[in-house]
Structures are given as structure tokens and as C-alpha cells.
Amino acid sequence: MREADFYERLENGVVHCLLCPQDCRIRPGKTGFCRIRANQDGTLMALKYGRCASYAMDPIEKKPLYHFHPGTYIFSLGAFGCNLRCRHCQNWELSQGDGEDVEMPPVRAVDIARSWHRPGRRCIGLAYTYSEPLVWYEQVIETARLAREHDFKNVLVTNGYVRSEPLEELLPLIDAMNVDVKAFSDSFYREVCSGRLEPVLRTVERAHGTGCHVEVTCLLIPGLNDSPEEVEALAGWLAGVSKDIPLHFSRYFPSWKMTRPPTPLETLKKARDIAAERLHHVYLGNVWEMPRSETLCPSCGAVLVRREGFAAEAVELEGEKCRKCERSTSIRND
Numbered sequence: 588m589r590e591a592d593f594y595e596r597l598e599n600g601v602v603h604c605l606l607c608p609q610d611c612r613i614r615p616g617k618t619g620f621c622r623i624r625a626n627q628d629g630t631l632m633a634l635k636y637g638r639c640a641s642y643a644m645d646p647i648e649k650k651p652l653y654h655f656h657p658g659t660y661i662f663s664l665g666a667f668g669c670n671l672r673c674r675h676c677q678n679w680e681l682s683q684g685d686g687e688d689v690e691m692p693p694v695r696a697v698d699i700a701r702s703w704h705r706p707g708r709r710c711i712g713l714a715y716t717y718s719e720p721l722v723w724y725e726q727v728i729e730t731a732r733l734a735r736e737h738d739f740k741n742v743l744v745t746n747g748y749v750r751s752e753p754l755e756e757l758l759p760l761i762d763a764m765n766v767d768v769k770a771f772s773d774s775f776y777r778e779v780c781s782g783r784l785e786p787v788l789r790t791v792e793r794a795h796g797t798g799c800h801v802e803v804t805c806l807l808i809p810g811l812n813d814s815p816e817e818v819e820a821l822a823g824w825l826a827g828v829s830k831d832i833p834l835h836f837s838r839y840f841p842s843w844k845m846t847r848p849p850t851p852l853e854t855l856k857k858a859r860d861i862a863a864e865r866l867h868h869v870y871l872g873n874v875w876e877m878p879r880s881e882t883l884c885p886s887c888g889a890v891l892v893r894r895e896g897f898a899a900e901a902v903e904l905e906g907e908k909c910r911k912c913e914r915s916t917s918i919r920n921d
């Protein structure tokens with residue numbers, strides 16, 4: 588562990604964490620809402636710095652990032668802890684649990700990414716993922732700095748729930764993000780996730796505005812966030828940021844504290860059709876019945892990328908342009 592960034596000392600040994608909008612004021616001996624930042628004798632400590640609960644070499648499509656170096660791999664790692672408490676969390680063993688983890692100082696993470704780079708399996712960098720990387724902030728920023736020295740990309744798979752100052756410090760090191768927008772309703776965030784919507788939208792807008800490649804995922808839950816009106820509002824807001832930002836609708840399955848049945852396929856297809864009226868690229872995820880997907884050129888309809896499961900193949904993509912009509916695409920492929 589190490590001393591945390593972004594906090595202030597208050598009276599009586601209390602510390603005020605300034606990393607995320609949960610705004611925790613933590614008494615000595617206690618942890619914050621995310622459970623991995625703790626007040627030890629008046630100093631805020633990042634408990635999971637240098638520790639890692641899960642790591643693997645994943646296809647970039649699995650993050651999901653469909654428009655960021657398709658067909659490549661990324662060394663993915665994460666720790667325990669999260670600053671939201673979504674009742675349906677699909678990864679609650681990590682986000683809400685604690686248990687065995689391994690030593691993973693930043694230098695080791697970058698070394699593993701380098702050693703796993705093989706012909707035919709291009710590793711483009713590191714993805715901070717699995718639980719919530721923003722509460723693992725010190726590990727992420729130090730590893731990202733080191734990764735850049737080795738010409739690696741940095742990817743964040745995140746709930747986007749962070750305050751402005753830490754976000755601004757981190758963004759110059761992050762090449763791509765997938766941000767989970769869990770619903771387009773503040774009441775959903777308050778009642779289901781113990782958070783708020785607005786900071787998440789601000790993270791998407793700010794990240795895109797600084798040139799970071801952004802994709803958005805929304806897990807549709809029957810009866811909670813899947814109404815046509817809400818889907819249209821989400822797509823309309825995202826189109827206002829950029830029509831080129833890919834939107835992934837992901838299928839929910841019962842998990843942790845939520846027992847509703849899985850999202851019907853028809854709901855997902857309907858959401859895709861509604862959002863596709865506003866956005867150029869809308870995808871479905873967690874849907875094994877429909878394993879194929881394609882990215883089409885928004886101008887001429889040529890197939891730019893073809894996917895089967897997590898395997899992707901560039902078809903009419905030349906660098907970042909459509910080979911047929913030469914339109915610039917939103918696919919990063921340098």
C-alpha cells in the first residue's frame with residue numbers, strides 16, 4: 588500500500604477523500620465506501636496499491652472496445668473494490684468482495700505485458716478493468732506512466748464515477764476508455780447503484796473532449812432501465828457528444844442481489860434499433876445467440892471490421908479510413 592492521492596485532513600484525525608463523488612469523510616481505523624482506501628492514523632492509504640486480484644491477456648474486443656485496434660490483445664488487470672454498489676453487479680466477487688490477491692507493483696505489470704507480446708498475438712498495452720480502476724487510482728496512474736515509456740497504450744474500463752481533478756490528471760495517460768453508463772436516470776443510479784448519473788456523463792464528455800477514444804456500455808435490465816424513452820434519451824445525449832462513439836448494449840443476467848430474469852433478446856434488438864437512429868455504431872454484448880457483428884462505414888456501408896465472438900478481422904479498413912470511400916472512421920488503428 589501507499590499514501591493515497593487526493594485527500595485532505597480534517598479535525599480529530601478524520602480524512603476527506605477527494606477522489607470520487609462519494610465524498611467520504613473517514614475516521615481513523617475506518618475505510619471509505621469503496622473499502623480499499625483507509626484512514627490509518629490520520630493518513631489516507633491506498634490499500635490495494637501494488638496488489639492485483641485478477642489478470643489475464645484478453646482480446647481488446649472483450650473490454651468491450653470495438654473501435655480501438657481491432658484484433659489485438661491487451662494485458663488486463665484489476666483489484667478488489669468499487670465506489671458504486673450496483674445490486675445487479677455482474678462482477679461482484681471482485682467489486683464487493685475481498686480475498687487472495689497477488690503482488691503487482693507497476694513495474695511487474697508492465698513486465699508481464701511485455702513478456703506476453705508474441706508474434707500473432709500483438710499486445711498493445713494494459714487495461715485497468717474487472718472491478719473499478721478509478722479507486723485503484725495510484726496503481727493505475729503509476730503503471731500508466733511506466734507503460735507509456737514502453738510505447739504501450741493504456742485502457743480504462745470504468746464506471747466513470749470520479750471527481751474532475753483526478754480525472755484531469757489521469758486523462759493525458761489514457762488512450763481509450765469504455766465507460767459504463769448504467770442507466771440514463773439519476774433515480775436508477777441512486778436506488779440501484781448508490782451513486783449519481785451526472786458525474787458519469789461528465790466523465791464521458793470530458794474524456795471525448797480531450798481526444799481519448801471513448802466507447803460506452805449500458806447493461807439493460809428488464810423493467811429498470813430499458814424503456815424506449817430512456818434508451819432514446821441515452822442515445823440522444825451520446826449523439827450530442829459524438830455520433831461516432833460506439834454504444835454497446837449488454838445483456839443482463841441475475842447476479843448478486845438482483846433476481847430478475849435475463850434481458851429478453853427482443854428488448855436488446857429494439858434498443859439497438861432505437862439508438863441506431865441517432866448513432867453510427869450500436870452493438871449488442873453478452874449475447875451468445877448472435878455471435879457475429881460487423882462495423883459498417885457510415886458513408887458507403889462497406890464492412891470495415893468483421894467479428895466472430897471476440898475475434899476481429901479488418902476488411903475494408905485501411906489504417907483509420909474506409910478503403911472504399913476513404914471516409915475517416917472513428918476506429919483507432921495506428
Ligand code: SF4
Pocket residue numbers: 604605606607608609610611618619620621622623624669670722
Ligand atoms: S474513492 Fe473510495 S474512499 Fe474515496 S470518496 Fe470514493 S468511495 Fe470514498
